[in-house]
Amino acid sequence: MGIYCQTVFLFERLCRLLRSFNFSCGLCLDIDRPRTARGRYIEAPYSPVRRFHELSWTALDKRPGPTMAVIWALLCTGIFLTYPPTVSAQPPDAELNRAVICESIQSYQPVNPAVVFSISLGEVFCFSYFDPVRVKTPIFHKWYQQDKLIFSMRLVLTPPKWSSFSRIQLRDADKGPWRVEIQDQDGKILKTLRFSITD
DSSP states (O other), rough: OOHHHHHHHHHHHHHHHHHHOOOOOOSSESSSSSSOOOOOOOOOOOOHHHHHHHOOOOOOOOOOOOHHHHHHHHHHHHHHSSSOOOOOOOSEEEEEEEEEEEEEEEETTEESSSSEEGGGGGGEEEEEEEEOOSSSSEEEEEEEETEEEEEEEEEOOSSSSSEEEEEEEEOOGOOOOEEEEEEEEEEEEEEEEEEEEEO
16 A cells, blocks of 8 residues: 555656646646546545545646656656665575583583583583584684683584584683673674683
């Protein structure tokens, strides 16, 4: 309905433009005031759709002018300019399906994922699983202690799906809040994992 009303408004605007240049197509819409088929004026209020159906046709003059084909060509051009075609977005090279911080990795699966870890573990892991992987592409695991980058690992994903992980060894100075940012090759953050190291 929105495109239909827009068509009506564009057609009226085109008719006004033609009248301002004193053109005639032999038959043109009487856009000054809508009338019924018998010539009676339509009382307000009225909708744009009703106006389009009930406008009367009247001859402006007898001089030659542009044909109706030209008018409709200009009208359609205005519609396409008003509603440009949409372009579908390309899917990413790989889609992140799961990501966790965990105590260890066994058989390519995370063990004991959590958000608080004891420093006595000696190390913690960042596990990420991508499905699907459409093309071979790199990703990055970036480890931050508070806002300081401590460690960054580049990992390469291979179709059709891929699991990857990185790890850090823990020291007494590593107590406190941490985060791992999983980024694509353009630096876009795919996921942020936050966790803490305690006694």
